Amino acid sequence: MTLTGNMLIGQQRIAGNREAIRGIDPATHTVLEPAYAGGSAAHVEQACALAWAALDSYRETTLDARSEFLEAIAHEIEALGDELIDRAAAETGLPRGRLLGERGRTCQQLRLFARTVRNGEWLDVRVDTAQPQRQPLPRSDLRQRQVPLGPVAVFGASNFPLAFSVAGGDTASALAAGCPVIVKAHSAHPGTSELIGHALARAVKACGLPPGVFSLLYGSGREVGIALVTDPRIKAVGFTGSRSGGLALVQAAQARPVPIPVYAEMSSINPVLLFPAALHNRAQALAEGFVASLTLGAGQFCTNPGLVIARKGPALNSFIAAAAERLRHSPAQTMLTPGIFNAYEAGVTALLENPRAQLCAEGLRSTGPNQCQARLFTTQSSDFLADHSLQAEVFGAASLIVQCSDDDEIRQVIERLEGQLTASLHLDDEDLEQARALLSTLERKAGRLLVNGWPTGVEVCEAMVHGGPFPATSDSRTTSVGTAAIHRFLRPVCYQDFPDSLLPGALKQANPLRLRRLLDGQREAHNNAQ
Amino acid sequence: MTLTGNMLIGQQRIAGNREAIRGIDPATHTVLEPAYAGGSAAHVEQACALAWAALDSYRETTLDARSEFLEAIAHEIEALGDELIDRAAAETGLPRGRLLGERGRTCQQLRLFARTVRNGEWLDVRVDTAQPQRQPLPRSDLRQRQVPLGPVAVFGASNFPLAFSVAGGDTASALAAGCPVIVKAHSAHPGTSELIGHALARAVKACGLPPGVFSLLYGSGREVGIALVTDPRIKAVGFTGSRSGGLALVQAAQARPVPIPVYAEMSSINPVLLFPAALHNRAQALAEGFVASLTLGAGQFCTNPGLVIARKGPALNSFIAAAAERLRHSPAQTMLTPGIFNAYEAGVTALLENPRAQLCAEGLRSTGPNQCQARLFTTQSSDFLADHSLQAEVFGAASLIVQCSDDDEIRQVIERLEGQLTASLHLDDEDLEQARALLSTLERKAGRLLVNGWPTGVEVCEAMVHGGPFPATSDSRTTSVGTAAIHRFLRPVCYQDFPDSLLPGALKQANPLRLRRLLDGQREAHNNAQ
Structure with a gap:
């Protein structure tokens, strides 16, 4: 057309x-x-x-x-x-x-x-049928359905x-x-x-x-x-x-x-937790997966992994070195709009100018317009806890690694986080207990928890939650x-003592839509989906 | 104790x-x-x-x-x-x-x-199991449950x-x-x-x-x-x-x-619609039911019938006369607190001073403190449409009858209503089509619709809705x-690729809680309630 x-x-x-x-081709400014x-x-x-x-x-x-x-x-x-x-x-x-x-x-x-x-x-x-003989008062026939807002x-x-x-x-x-x-x-x-x-x-x-x-x-x-x-x-x-x-x-x-x-x-920075055994056993592979997720689509995802949390030590150093090395070879990518590119650059500049964050690696540059150059920063947990601005989302391929001295600092960093769309846990068997100890806190912080996966990629299915506590969304429910x-987009309406002819189809006594209704507290068996 | x-x-x-x-006995001011x-x-x-x-x-x-x-x-x-x-x-x-x-x-x-x-x-x-072989991308194992806020x-x-x-x-x-x-x-x-x-x-x-x-x-x-x-x-x-x-x-x-x-x-004034055949066939019984509901508990219910809507004519006149007669014999009742009594009196005074409302009948007086004297007012639909203050809730045994010239005015009055907890329809078989024509409007206005019943009395059951559009509640959902x-008080959390040992009981593969889960889009059969 x-x-x-x-x-x-x-x-x-x-x-x-x-x-x-007007549409603008961000790769050429056309x-x-x-x-x-x-x-x-x-x-x-x-x-x-x-x-x-x-x-x-x-x-x-x-x-x-x-x-x-x-x-x-x-x-x-x-x-x-x-x-x-x-x-x-x-x-x-x-x-x-x-x-x-x-x-x-x-x-x-x-x-x-x-x-x-x-x-x-x-x-x-939901159907609660009438109980005309009930004492001391009879019960009416009550039926509930959802209607659009x-x-x-x-x-x-x-x-x-x-x-x-x-x-x-x-x-x-x-x-x-x-x-x-x-x-x-x-x-x-x-x-x-x-x-x-x-x-x-x-x-x-x-x-x-x-x-x-x-x-x-x-x-x-x-x-x-x-x-x-x-x-x-x-x-x-x-x-x-x-x-x-x-x-x-x-x-x-x-x-x-x-x-x-x-x-x-x-807004979400999607914390990634690297647990000790996983970090020790596969720092290189984790770094590869991390940089791939970080730079996917020039980092322009709500679920971009913008924060990494781990305990200081040789294993984390290996991860950082491997991630930095990989990032340095990651090509610049065209961002969606000049506005998004400018916001990314402003966010990166703020981190570059923040003495509490250290630039760790930069991706490849490109001379074209609106080119996202990936950036990786590190910080200490004490700095992260002291400076709320380090939690600001930088929409694009930038991430911050928070280095913690001990498990207590890791917990403090997590507790300090704003609401998130996701939280990812990279762990091996030896890490299970430590991860379990953080689960209830993480559940309070995020709508989706992942184990040994990266947050980018949101499956459209029955069980997905793309949501989370404020400010990830305005409504965590x-x-x-x-x-x-x-x-x-629905709200419930209850119909009391309606004659069958006046009831909407979903609520009629004969159940013409063959819905699996909650009938007097029991779930009916049949249903359309079978 | x-x-x-x-x-x-x-x-x-x-x-x-x-x-x-301090507690105060409102009947004695003790x-x-x-x-x-x-x-x-x-x-x-x-x-x-x-x-x-x-x-x-x-x-x-x-x-x-x-x-x-x-x-x-x-x-x-x-x-x-x-x-x-x-x-x-x-x-x-x-x-x-x-x-x-x-x-x-x-x-x-x-x-x-x-x-x-x-x-x-x-x-x-909800459980969506992994599909490792799916093309172009494998699907993760995704599981959702509700957690408390x-x-x-x-x-x-x-x-x-x-x-x-x-x-x-x-x-x-x-x-x-x-x-x-x-x-x-x-x-x-x-x-x-x-x-x-x-x-x-x-x-x-x-x-x-x-x-x-x-x-x-x-x-x-x-x-x-x-x-x-x-x-x-x-x-x-x-x-x-x-x-x-x-x-x-x-x-x-x-x-x-x-x-x-x-x-x-x-806040809700719980409109009651009296349809022509019902009004013609049983004005007296309707008036009795109405006054009983209006004066129940001195009218101190969120679901008190504070508004009656009907078409002018001899049948409505009979209803009004019968309701007025009954109301005049209804005894004063002690209200819950001096504050509620004073607010009731202020609401009644506003109606008494409003030239668009006419006092139709008053209940019996009493000399004790905090005694609610029932009041019934009438108005014309044109006045009701012209004066939003006639929709203000008067918490207590006061109600207003809106007399409409034709069906179109009835519809206009309903359309003009704020959100309500309930709407009641009194109808006989001949009224069904007229009622049906108003249903979608009423569904937009109220959380519970009743046929041939009075709104006071809220059953605690599966199908009840005690809610409704603003200002009946702050959240109609x-x-x-x-x-x-x-x-x-719940929000969803999704768990992606969790090892079974880390999953909460509700989500474990073996379904130890015997929940009727949504498993790969199909509802499982067994459940605790059977």
Whole structure:
């Protein structure tokens, strides 16, 4: 398709009337066509009105119809073919192989949510039947199901132009829950956003759904974002990005006359703990794995291993030497945007100028624009404990090794950490007891704990938690990746003494959806998924 | 036992050093012994340190041990015998029969949570096993369980001195989730709180749990409450009370360096819709049911029917006449506290002075102190739509009937409503289609919908939702009554590639807790509850 530079309000292509954004090839600084004129508060108003009009009909789609819609989106994305990959590569500087993988993940994610919707467990149906003879008072018939919160605003992320953007995890889980979605496209990949937006709109049309189920807006400043988050018809927000950006949305959402939940995935340095035996037995292999994870995708992952914690000694010295050696040969990589590159350089400069951190190694330089040169720093645990700024996320391929004198210092460093998306433990059998002693602390700090793995790479599945205590996210009670993400956009409603004809299908006595309900405290046996 | 006037910090009786509160018999204005000197921020610090110290051990209690603890609390409350009922009656003016029922409900609630804990479904265990051969990348072994958020601060309610207070629903669900609890006692029933607090502390001791699992603080002003909500070791808050009180806690919690969730159940006028056929067929019976619900417990329920919506006409006139007649004979009742009585009188005065509301009937007067005289008002839908203040909750036996000209006005009135705990529909068969047309709107407005019932009376069971959109609560995604309340105090953690020996019991490969896990997307069959 020809890119138009227009927004999508339902099925309508609408031109914005504010300052335009443009895709930029970060590898060459080439400005890409077309220009995407930004939307205004009036466009937000239009999109919200349409989403609101779509809510009652969309939220009562059958499980099958909603699943088919999610599958149709995946199909339409695949049908975009090379055009999508080419445009995304041009706008992000990401390698084609990575983008092909991310497209696969995005479509698999939509299909996984389709299966989740069909299964119906997310409805959490609970039935307590009437007990008219109960003494001293009879019990009413009470039935609970989950209903969607309402229209959801999604803010796409820069670093996953497909999997965390227009049709990414937030959109997929909100649509799965029965919520219309309005996406504010990330300015780093407007063309990719338009392509995906049209695929989504085609799926809406093909499935005969009301047009307001999906809209896509652009905007260079705060106008569109703040108008979206403060519109009374928006009932929840999904966001992946910087801490300052996430907190601004949280604040705007809380200041509303009727506050709404904001699921902001913000900032994490993903501590990696190297235990003594593992470090002693395989310092070289750990160093290789570490540098590979650190430099993957120029370090532009929320789960980038930005902090290593270990006990001082010859084994740690070997690890540091091996990591430094490897890092020195790691090529510079193009970062996603000039803004991200500048922020990376500023973060690195702060560390270079901080007397409590020592530069240990630098990756290869490159003369092109926006080239991320990897950096490895070391510090002492006493310095780390004394200087909170050493916990600041440097988004990119930079990491800090905290050298501790003893186990007590290791525990202190962990206790001092802010909330994290992940914490990784590298251990051998002899380390098990020491690791076990830290587990409850680590569980309080992070949403995902890994053993002998690296945090980059987030599987889309039932058991994933991509979340964690503040400031990793604004709401530790949820995940933004994996099927449990659907619960972010639901709330329970109880129906008391309803005549069967007035009950929604999920709650009718005959259980026409064949859900595995909680019936008088017992879980029913049959279910759609079998 | 002899009431001491002391707080309970763990197993220690501690005397406060701030202004004292005292129980007052609202029926006689008699001041009751002993005085309860208020705690200070230093006491909060002590209680939080103790709760924090208890967390890691309490949260890893076995399902059986935690269940037995909840059952032990119920047992200890029952063992208080008449002393509890006598003191609660003296402090609240509530009839003994009501208090006996409430004690039964409180103990049943603890036992229901004990069964819920034992069943283990709340752990929401998800296991995605490793796929080492998967292309292009192997899949790790990923396992998810729920862990407790951490210590919880609970603010008791005035109107349920047992079921929504020291060992009420918030405490029961937080303890069930594995969270230590610090209760700030409601100043309206300090003696009842002390009795229950000691029962709870005895259960802690009898079960061999760390003392910090439970503490009980008193305080007349804001010091204790704000210190609790802003202490970094407190990870969630449960509150039932006024809108201003709830919003103050929400604000304090959001202003923390690390914000925490506040579950505040605040304000609801619980609209009752009377549909034409029902109104035509049984205006008299509806009026009787309405006045009984309105005046129950002097109207001091969050679910009191404070708003009636119906179409103008002879049938509604009959209903109004019958309700007015009944109300005029309804005796005055003692309210819980002078403060609640004064607020009721102020709310009624505002309606009396509002030209958009007309007084329709008054209940019987009484000369004693704090006597709630029931009031019934009427208004026109146009006036209701024009004056938001007519939606203000008047806590007590006052209600407002909104007379609508047509169905469209009824819909407008409903659309204009703030979020509610409940909405009740009185309908006969001929009304079904009209009711159906309003259902999706009502679902957006309320947490519980009732047909041909009255909202007072909240069953403690699996399917109950005692919650609803703001301002009924600060978080519509949950309930404060019923077993689903446990989820308020949990967050998910994912364990990736953990050796079996390091996994928590709930996640071990052999499934020693016999949980019905979600295993590779399929629900396992066996479970503890069978």
